[in-house]
Amino acid sequence: MAIGGAIGTGLFLGSGKSIHLAGPSILLVYLIIGAALFFVMRALGELLMYRPTTGSFAAFAEEFIGPWAGFITGWTYWFCWIATAIAEITAVGIYLQFWFPHLPQWIPALICVVVLLLINLATVKAFGEIEFWFALIKVIAILALIVVGLVLIFTGFTNAETHATFANLWQHGGVFPNGFHGFILSFQMAVFAFVGIELVGITAGEAEDPEKTLPKAINTIPLRILFFYVGALLIIMSIYPWDNVSAASSPFVRVFAMIGIPEAAGVVNFVVLTSAASSCNSGIFSTSRMVYALSVRKAAPARLRRVNARNVPAPALLASAVMLLIGVLLNYLIPDAAQVFTLVTSIATICFIWVWSMIVIAHLRYRRLKPESAAANRFRMPGAPVVNWLLLAFFVFVLVLLGFAADTRTALLVTPVWFLLLVVAYGLVRRHRMRKD
Secondary structure (H helix, E strand, C coil), X not given: CHHHHCCCHHHHCXXXXXXXXXXXXXXXXXXXXXXXXXXXXXXXXXXXXXXXCCCHHHHHHHHHCCHHHHHHHHHHHHHHXXXXXXXXXXXXXXXXXXXXXXXXXXXXHHHHHHHHHHXXXXXXXXXXXXXHHHHHHHHHHHHHHHHHHHHHHHCXXXXXXXXXXXXXXXXXXXXXXXXXXXXXXXXXXHHHCCCCCCHHHHHHHCCCCHHHHHHHHHHHHHHXXXXXXXXXXXXXXXXXCHHHCCCCCCHHHHHHHHCCCHHHHHHHHHHHHHHHHHHHHHHHHHHHHHHHHHHHCCCCCHHHHCCCCCCCCHHHHHHHHHHHHHHHHHHHHCCCHHHHHHHHHHHHHHHHHHHHHHHHHHHHHHHHHCHHHHHHCXXXXXXXXXXXXXXXXXXXXXXXXXCCCHHHHHHHHHHHHHHHHHXXXXXXXXXXXXXXX
16 A cells, blocks of 8 residues: 555656656656655654654654744645645546546546545545555556566567667667756656655554564665656656657556557556546545644644544545645646646645655754764664755755746746745744733
């Protein structure tokens, strides 16, 4: 489930745009981002070994940076998953057009929100059960793609459109066909492909034996994700040239459609559809729990900490689902689904970079304020504090890149409004607390 939760539309749909921008060099982009986020995970792992806690990002930010950082980080993480879930329901509309090309994309988006809300309102077990099957479908599909792709490559499969060979990686303009410019511009969409990787740390931190499960989870899961991402994209670009990839459709579906297996293309489209639904499901679950945790810490309205008879935070779930209706509205107002997807994923990327940066900064402060605990910690992040500063520089680099492309520049200009609203909200909450005290 942890692996499946981190494999979403960033791979199945967003990789199309990334390949279109960078060509085969996208493999290097994924390796660089994967390495950077592995160290973020190690920083989170060290903090969780110090004190396993629910809502860890906000809690650590509050303890080691300040109450304002905990408030802003908690609400930004909630907003991260709202934006991600909007991207996922947009993808649902895109995938259903494979079978129903004239279906307005906002209709399946609305149906997806309603169905997943009802599932999450039932029981936590219902969420876990459907997420298990969603994750299993995704993992099996990617493994099947890699195996089938290797068979096609080593047998030299050929048809009117393509010749499957590893040489496709360098025969169509080289590894960097769009130069350094295309290479760096692909980082934004590729970073979005890794959002949710931090959920593995939270899961391990809440385990009964975190000292045993946490190191294993963090050391193996990122490597497995890199295998799925890099391995799958390498196979795709070997089956057909990168310059035949559409930025607006899933390269996974096109692989099977181009080699003359339309039925298989339909199956793969079903897989990527369940992938989008899975990530949206995780988004609804995560946002409701974060809002609940914020309410418990008196950083959100008190009514949002209520739970129903099945111990589900129903008010928090409903609040998050209502916010997802903004995604339905965007799909109604903007017929170009690819434009909606790029805008929302850019906003989500900016907000996740804030959360990851808070993890890195909190880790720096932990090392400085708790030297005895840090020295005794059995799961220390290697290379600190130098690696911490390199990670922060890398995140600034990604943010700067968002300003280079017109379709991502809008998000860079709009997202600061969210942080301004949070600063105002924190001031009001703090004043309210002081009056009560």
